[in-house]
Amino acid sequence: MADDTAWTDLDRPPLNALALGRALVAPGGWAALDVVADTGSTNADLLEAARTGAPDRTVLVAEHQGTGRGRHARTWSSPPRAGLALSVLLRTTGVPVSQLGWLPLLAGVAVVDVLRRVAEVDAVLKWPNDVLIGGRKVAGILAEVAVTSPEPAVVVGVGLNVSLRTDELPVPEATSLTLAGAALTDRDPLLRALLRELGDREREWRAGGGDPAAGLAQDYRARCSTLGQDVRVVLPHGGELLGRAVRIDDDGRLVVRDGSGIEHVLSAGDVTHVRLAGR
Known part of the structure; x- marks a missing residue:
């Protein structure tokens, strides 16, 4: 104790x-x-x-x-x-x-x-x-x-x-x-x-x-404020993904739709940061 x-x-x-x-x-x-x-x-x-x-x-x-x-x-x-x-x-x-x-x-x-x-x-x-x-x-x-x-x-x-x-x-x-x-x-x-x-x-x-x-x-x-927001995702290798957070799938992964309409499915291990776009 x-x-x-x-x-x-x-x-x-x-x-x-x-x-x-x-x-x-x-x-x-x-x-x-x-x-x-x-x-x-x-x-x-x-x-x-x-x-x-x-x-x-x-x-x-x-x-x-x-x-x-x-x-x-x-x-x-x-x-x-x-x-x-x-x-x-x-x-x-x-x-x-x-x-x-x-x-x-x-x-x-x-x-x-x-x-x-x-x-x-x-x-x-x-x-x-x-x-x-x-x-x-x-x-x-x-x-x-x-x-x-x-x-x-x-x-x-x-x-x-x-x-x-x-x-x-x-x-x-x-x-x-x-x-x-x-x-x-x-x-x-x-x-x-x-x-x-x-x-x-x-x-x-x-x-x-x-x-x-x-x-x-x-x-x-x-309870997730990320959904519906335009986000900037910082990836571990240094790249970035810009798009809108459209849903959380049944495996708890974040789905981000980029400007071309392509959906990217991200697990927690795939990202370093998720920030609101412009921040």
Whole structure:
């Protein structure tokens, strides 16, 4: 558990690890929950734990994460106790490997719904799984597969900016719940709500064999602000694609129609950035 004795910033109290565990473990649907004061990456820690037998639905939360991981090996960090940095281990028994790509999108839907309901902010998704408020990024999500036997396990990490001030933002295009005027910035209820929403959604998705047609795909599309926008897609090899984002297919891929009417189907691994055209 995190050491609560050394904190001094009264505006950023530590999480109540014992209360969180009582609320979320077993009766709350999670198998284990640990809060640590500091780590490099909660995703890296849980990937290693998965390989050594950690149970399905294990949660790891860090008060400070020094080398958090994002897409394309980017790093993510924030001041201690200024955000939520957490990862969950999911052993998705009964779900085809081909459907695991929906897990980060599912997590994005869960984050958006919690921020809208609990924090009362107008959060949306930018494909594939960035969470935006007013066009600025407030949360990011990364899913990574651990090679385990007999089935793969997936670690889904979430980084949410809660109380960061303007001079603490990692990039100018970011924001935090405090800066966005959120109705709630207390990390304990935010974390409880997020884990409950994520747990409920993942349980329902798993029970349906990972079939996104069971409601997840529709829910994702309804929250995705990328759809219908003219976009500039930056590709890993340095090229660009200009066009309109016309739909998300049943595999969670973005379909962009270029100026010649040709439709390009893009998976998350095929792109580096999706930006609105002209930005």
